[in-house]
Amino acid sequence: EPEVTQTPSHQVTQMGQEVILRCVPISNHLYFYWYRQILGQKVEFLVSFYNNEISEKSEIFDDQFSVERPDGSNFTLKIRSTKLEDSAMYFCASRGQVGGYTFGSGTRLTVV
Amino acid sequence: GQQVMQIPQYQHVQEGEDFTTYCNSSTTLSNIQWYKQRPGGHPVFLIQLVKSGEVKKQKRLTFQFGEAKKNSSLHITATQTTDVGTYFCAGPGSGNTGKLIFGQGTTLQVKP
Numbered sequence: 001e002p003e004v005t006q007t008p009s010h011q012v013t014q015m016g017q018e019v020i021l022r023c024v025p026i027s028n029h030l031y032f033y034w035y036r037q038i039l040g041q042k043v044e045f046l047v048s049f050y051n052n053e054i055s056e057k058s059e060i061f062d063d064q065f066s067v068e069r070p071d072g073s074n075f076t077l078k079i080r081s082t083k084l085e086d087s088a089m090y091f092c093a094s095r096g097q098v099g100g101y102t103f104g105s106g107t108r109l110t111v112v
Numbered sequence: 113g114q115q116v117m118q119i120p121q122y123q124h125v126q127e128g129e130d131f132t133t134y135c136n137s138s139t140t141l142s143n144i145q146w147y148k149q150r151p152g153g154h155p156v157f158l159i160q161l162v163k164s165g166e167v168k169k170q171k172r173l174t175f176q177f178g179e180a181k182k183n184s185s186l187h188i189t190a191t192q193t194t195d196v197g198t199y200f201c202a203g204p205g206s207g208n209t210g211k212l213i214f215g216q217g218t219t220l221q222v223k224p
Contacts, residue, residue: 043212043214048209058211100147
């Protein structure tokens with residue numbers, strides 16, 4: 001079963017520091033997403049990415065956030081200056097033309 | 113904005129009892145997807161329903177999409193301890209990017 005791989009599994013960072021969360025989507029998928037889940041809450045959409053550009057972003061995805069697909073396989077989410085409220089589980093997901101998403105196992109980001 | 117609501121938030125059942133979670137959307141959906149998230153895990157795609165009134169079964173799980181395509185349900189017959197987790201419904205957001213709007217989820221606990 002193809003998997004979406006995310007690293008690191010857990011990241012602890014000081015407030016104000018930059019973090020980069022990394023994802024390797026399923027190779028033949030075309031649509032890529034980042035979602036976040038604050039502990040005990042629902043999964044929230046952050047950004048969608050298709051054809052090497054952002055196709056949609058949520059209100060959460062402000063100027064502190066950016067995404068890149070630097071080498072055709074990796075898909076990264078960068079938070080430039082982390083805030084306490086950025087602490088959450090961040091999930092990368094990908095999908096093909098039809099069907100549901102495949103989610104990665106997530107990165108737990110803790111901002112202290 | 114578009115909302116997807118789920119009830120109940122929590123459900124505790126004795127092993128062998130049935131379980132149902134209900135999902136309602138504020139807008140008509142082109143499809144509805146269901147995901148299961150085990151404790152500490154990531155959402156795993158279960159199924160997608162597309163047609164009005166559609167009913168699909170996966171072993172002990174029965175999924176239904178309402179006639180108006182604004183509501184859905186997941187019913188588990190004779191729960192087992194392996195059914196423990198949070199069940200999320202999700203519908204496509206506005207726009208054509210494939211983003212999903214998730215419900216708050218129903219967390220199922222099964223007592224052996």
